[in-house]
Amino acid sequence: MKEMQIVRxxxxxxxxxxxxxxxxxIGWWIFPQVLFSKQEQPIRFSHQVHVVGQDMACDDCHFYRxxxxxAGLPTNEKCGECHEDVMGExxxxxxxxxxxxxxxxxxxxxxYQYQPDNVYFSHNAHQQYxxxxxxxxxxxxxxxxxxxxxxxxxxxxxxxKMWRCERCHAQNHVSNACYVCHK
Amino acid sequence: xxxxxxxVKWGMVIDLDKCTGCGACMVACQVENNVAxxxxxxxxxxxxxxxxVYELSNHKDFPEHETAFLPRPCMQCGAPxxxxxxxxxxxxxxxEGGIVSQIYPRCIGCRYCMAACPYHARYFNWLDxxxxxxxxxxxxxxxxxRPRGVVEKxxxxxxxxxxxxxxxxxxxxxxxxxPVEWYQPACAEACPTGAITFGDLNNPKHEVNRLxxxxxxxxxxxxxxxxxxxxxxxxxxxxxxxxxxxxxxxKH
Numbered sequence: 001m002k003e004m005q006i007v008r009x010x011x012x013x014x015x016x017x018x019x020x021x022x023x024x025x026i027g028w029w030i031f032p033q034v035l036f037s038k039q040e041q042p043i044r045f046s047h048q049v050h051v052v053g054q055d056m057a058c059d060d061c062h063f064y065r066x067x068x069x070x071a072g073l074p075t076n077e078k079c080g081e082c083h084e085d086v087m088g089e090x091x092x093x094x095x096x097x098x099x100x101x102x103x104x105x106x107x108x109x110x111x112y113q114y115q116p117d118n119v120y121f122s123h124n125a126h127q128q129y130x131x132x133x134x135x136x137x138x139x140x141x142x143x144x145x146x147x148x149x150x151x152x153x154x155x156x157x158x159x160x161k162m163w164r165c166e167r168c169h170a171q172n173h174v175s176n177a178c179y180v181c182h183k
Numbered sequence: 184x185x186x187x188x189x190x191v192k193w194g195m196v197i198d199l200d201k202c203t204g205c206g207a208c209m210v211a212c213q214v215e216n217n218v219a220x221x222x223x224x225x226x227x228x229x230x231x232x233x234x235x236v237y238e239l240s241n242h243k244d245f246p247e248h249e250t251a252f253l254p255r256p257c258m259q260c261g262a263p264x265x266x267x268x269x270x271x272x273x274x275x276x277x278x279e280g281g282i283v284s285q286i287y288p289r290c291i292g293c294r295y296c297m298a299a300c301p302y303h304a305r306y307f308n309w310l311d312x313x314x315x316x317x318x319x320x321x322x323x324x325x326x327x328x329r330p331r332g333v334v335e336k337x338x339x340x341x342x343x344x345x346x347x348x349x350x351x352x353x354x355x356x357x358x359x360x361x362p363v364e365w366y367q368p369a370c371a372e373a374c375p376t377g378a379i380t381f382g383d384l385n386n387p388k389h390e391v392n393r394l395x396x397x398x399x400x401x402x403x404x405x406x407x408x409x410x411x412x413x414x415x416x417x418x419x420x421x422x423x424x425x426x427x428x429x430x431x432x433x434k435h
Contacts, residue, residue, distance in 0.1 A: 067346070068353030118288060118327035120342060122349045177278035178286050183327055183342045 036148040036157055042107055043100070044092040048142045058131070058139070070123035073109050076101055110147040112136065112158040120183040134160060186262045186410065189281045191359050193339055194384040194412035195371070196394040197254055199422055201378035202236075204252030209234050211373030212256075214321070215340055217328045219312030231306040233257070233337035234370050241421045251422045253415070254379070256370065257304040257337035258403065259283050261410030265296035265305065273334075279359065280383075281412055282339050290333040297334060301404050302411075305336045339381075340368035363389050384412060401426045 050056045061074040079101065086097045100107050113135065115121060131137075136158070138144070148157035169176045212218070212234040224230055239251040263276050263283050273289040274296055276282075297305040311331040314322065322328065325342040329335050347366035348358040356362075363382045371379040382389030394400060395414045401423050402411045417423055 064353065066353070068349040068351075069346070116288075118286070120345050122345065122352075124349050124352050127352075175278065178275050178284040179278040179282060179338075179341055182284065182286050183325065183345070 035151055037151055039110055039147045039149055041110055041144045041147065043096045043109075044143050046090075046092070046142045047138045048140050049090075051139050062131075064124060068122070068124045073111070076104070076106055110149075110156070112145075112147060112156050113160055114156055115159060116155070118182050120181055185267070187276045187281065188261070189279050190385065191279055192261075192281045192384040192412055193259070193344070193366075194281075194382070194391055194395070194414065195256065195339075195368075196380045196391050196400065196414045196416060198378045198380070199239075199251050199253060199415055199417040200419065201376045202252045202254060202374075203376055204236055204238065204250075205375065206236055207373045207375055208254050208370035208379065209236060211369040212337070215323055215326065215369035216338075217312075217322050217326050219314050219328075220318075221310075222313075229309050231308070231335065233304075233306070233335070239422060239425055249419070249421070251417065251419065254370070255302060255304065255403075256339070256368075256413060257283060258302050258409065258411030258413045259339065261412065262408060264299040264301060264407075264409060268295040268299045270295065280344065282341055282344070283336075284341075285334065285336055285338065287327065287329045287333045287335065292332040292334065294334060301407055301409065305334050307334050308332060343368065360386065360388075399423070404428070 050061075051058075061078055063071050065071055079096070083093065083097050083101060086094050096107065099105070126134075136145070149155070150157065165181060166176050168174075169180075174180075209232060213232075216233060218231050218233070221230055234254060234256045237253045237255060239253055241247070241249045243249070259276075259282055261281070263274075265274050266276055266283065269275075270293060271289055271291055273287075273291070274283060274285050276284070278284060292307065294307055297303075297307060308329050308331050312328055325346070344366050347361055350356075350365055351358040351361040360383075363386075367381050371381040380390050380394060382391040384391055384395060386392055391414075394416065397416060399416045399418050400414045401416075402414055403426050405411075406427055415426060
């Protein structure tokens with residue numbers, strides 16, 4: 001009898017459901033919001049202006065070097081070929097030219113898929129795949145999407161996890177040996 | 184111990200008669216692999232030397248006295264003693280080429296592998312690596328630095344292999360059979376007397392394939408059955424004799 005009373009005093013089913021609901025809201029909605037800090041790119045770079053407006057190809061900036069390594073994001077050397085001086089009226093371009101290019105500073109772009117230091121990834125070994133199999137398609141994007149940084153690990157939300165690399169390697173009968181991807 | 188066989192077996196032949204013990208290989212290795220300098224490098228219980236030059240002596244008096252130097256990288260054994268003892272599979276020999284891998288973030292620092300390795304080729308990070316101001320700019324981006332608490336060892340400068348494979352793909356060459364100059368570890372590159380020859384032991388186009396068949400070639404502690412991928416050479420009998428442990432009545 002005594003135990004029954006204790007159960008009744010604590011509120012019963014309603015309080016339990018409210019607790020479950022609160023846990024779900026915290027776990028699925030609040031915590032993920034708190035976990036990732038939202039950051040914006042230092043320059044509002046528009047792919048649309050370059051790809052659609054100027055008719056540039058992806059590999060004009062994202063190219064392979066002669067030794068097969070991938071250049072990734074272009075540096076001042078590449079951007080400066082056109083943006084030595086302010087060309088248009090976009091304030092973002094002016095900011096790049098005056099605050100970075102003319103100061104001789106590289107733009108600290110936030111890389112959505114930045115990998116940990118001990119990962120060795122060769123773009124050139126994955127050339128038969130479309131870039132968008134792994135990367136978000138930004139070709140006709142006018143303002144770069146926000147970058148979500150994990151406050152605990154420091155990595156981007158979009159950093160590819162090891163299980164995705166391993167799954168694709170396994171499905172294509174490619175070795176999953178440690179040193180294939182690690183250094 | 185499982186024995187691993189691969190189509191490609193990267194290996195080294197070190198000619199001990201050419202080695203002068205200068206230590207250039209050790210320095211080149213530390214620079215290439217981001218090994219931080221120690222506060223007190225005279226404390227040999229704490230130093231990290233993926234490549235270590237040992238001094239051998241024939242223990243004879245003056246007119247007959249002779250010295251030899253023996254550089255010791257990781258032997259990349261065919262049947263590695265370190266791999267089966269690792270409780271977290273942080274070390275494995277599963278990649279084409281036969282280089283024993285060591286994945287630092289996975290290592291829990293139990294040091295079983297160090298106890299297992301008969302060649303003392305593995306080292307533990309007792310301290311956090313500290314690179315003096317300015318020296319951090321000379322770090323190799325190709326090699327990930329290790330924190331305190333993990334074990335590390337020679338990887339035959341593995342990223343150089345990955346880069347060579349990448350170059351092979353770019354130039355339409357078979358990534359399993361590219362010119363040997365494309366992939367040479369830092370020690371072999373730095374050796375001023377050319378004592379270290381590096382290549383694929385199974386590839387008849389590579390010099391090492393010929394050298395390991397020499398009657399003067401031997402491996403360290405061969406009788407343990409670890410089947411190392413590192414060979415040594417010497418024309419001096421006493422040097423070859425010291426490559427293994429022998430009982431008093433045994434002759435070489």
